[in-house]
Amino acid sequence: MMNQLISQSTSPATSPAISFASSSRLAAMALLGSLGWACPANSTPTPTAAAPGGLYVGYYQEDPLGDPQGALPGAFVMTLPDNDAAFRGAMFFSVAGCPGSMASAVRGVKAGNALSGSWSGDVDGNNRAGPWQGSYDKDAGVYQGLYGNADGLQRTANDGCISHYIAPHGNWEMFPALHAQPLDFHAGVVNGSLRWTAMPGTALALVYFVDVGLAQAGMDNPIAHQVILKGAPTRFALADAALVSGRDYIAVTVLSNSAARRVAFASSRFTAP
Numbered sequence: 001m002m003n004q005l006i007s008q009s010t011s012p013a014t015s016p017a018i019s020f021a022s023s024s025r026l027a028a029m030a031l032l033g034s035l036g037w038a039c040p041a042n043s044t045p046t047p048t049a050a051a052p053g054g055l056y057v058g059y060y061q062e063d064p065l066g067d068p069q070g071a072l073p074g075a076f077v078m079t080l081p082d083n084d085a086a087f088r089g090a091m092f093f094s095v096a097g098c099p100g101s102m103a104s105a106v107r108g109v110k111a112g113n114a115l116s117g118s119w120s121g122d123v124d125g126n127n128r129a130g131p132w133q134g135s136y137d138k139d140a141g142v143y144q145g146l147y148g149n150a151d152g153l154q155r156t157a158n159d160g161c162i163s164h165y166i167a168p169h170g171n172w173e174m175f176p177a178l179h180a181q182p183l184d185f186h187a188g189v190v191n192g193s194l195r196w197t198a199m200p201g202t203a204l205a206l207v208y209f210v211d212v213g214l215a216q217a218g219m220d221n222p223i224a225h226q227v228i229l230k231g232a233p234t235r236f237a238l239a240d241a242a243l244v245s246g247r248d249y250i251a252v253t254v255l256s257n258s259a260a261r262r263v264a265f266a267s268s269r270f271t272a273p
Helices: 021-034 212-216
Strands: 054-062 073-080 085-093 102-111 114-123 126-137 142-148 154-157 163-166 169-176 187-190 193-196 204-211 223-230 235-237 248-256 262-271
Touching (some): 054 248, 073 169, 102 126, 169 262, 187 248, 204 212
Antiparallel strands (some): 054 169, 126 142, 142 169
């Protein structure tokens, strides 16, 4: 019921999850390379241009088929280099209604349009980790991919709260900061509240806030607050996030339907009152 590492879609309202076929293709390419498969001598490979860098914000989504108790989304933030290089990010794990939250560090390498790496961190007092991978979709302007939990499906009990499951895998999707999809979906801070457009089919809203200064400094956890709201809400009071007055934040809003598919996404920058 918490988080995962596997696949995700990019279409605005009915985006299908990415299949493991992408993973298989990458594995096949690696295998060919290890066997010494090369281009013919009279051909010249076209180099792959590096995908764009910068601050990317998005979400991971647990696979609903892999989590029997209820798959949830969570915050995912990456600061990517402009060229091929190592980078870092954070996945935020927290259970709705339970105190405390955990940010797992993401480490990876960017090579052309591809990203690959692993995540690890403390989840409810237990060390969890797993692989993740993805690629840049030039037409959609987003990164998307898959992730996994190396320990498989895990049940965790929170004293005085609830028990929940950590799914064995999931998908993720990342947008450049200050992006919206679909374009008619709007979210921003007005009169002390984060407000967003009502969208048909919404069953859950993921809201989180990124500390811009910490993100730019490359800190492991720039995520200041995360909350999951059931139903179809259209606002969240900033007072409930306990943000630091005068600091700059990026507010991220992700709406999902009952099938755990993205309905809408938007992020906006503001200074906490």
